[in-house]
Amino acid sequence: MQELSFRKRHRLKSKEVKVLGGRMKEALGFNMLADEPAVDRARGMEMDFLIIDGRVAYLVVDDVPFPSLRTILVRGLDSRWVDVDEGAVRFLANGADCMAPGVTGADPGIAEGDWVYVRDGRHKRPLTTGTAAMSGPQMIIADKGMAIKTLHYVGDRIWDFE
Secondary structure: OOOOOEEEEEEOOHHHHHHHHHHHHHHHOOOOOOOOOOOEEEEEOOOEEEEEOOEEEEEEEOOEEEEOHHHHHHHOOOOOEEEEOHHHHHHHOOOOOEEHHHEEEEOOOOOOOOEEEEEEOOOOOEEEEEEEOOOHHHHHHOOOOEEEEEEEEOOOHHHHOO
């Protein structure tokens, strides 16, 4: 696996963190950046990252920060979730996109294009993050097609970065 590399990395001022937190609140309905004392922004090849305490804590897509899987594990998250059956877990753990037949439940507030995280239906542990290709209610009833385009998954370069 390729190591995660950055073109630039710098410490954000508190004003910049506040602006990013506002964008997160606007996009997701919550601001997880409000209490962070020191945040670094790193410019990667595909996207930017917010690094807190030496770990990638947020992915920055279109200048909006979204929590990484490790952040979701530590802090928990009760919205923007999609549950999958056990048959889908091994594919998602290898970075596959989430297909609709594997979806067993979803937050009804999810709209097409929203950032979401996929979790194991039994243990409720996060597996991947990505963008929804269909709404939450559609994911549950659809019997074919891609439900979520994966951005980050357990075991990828972002997960392994320290």
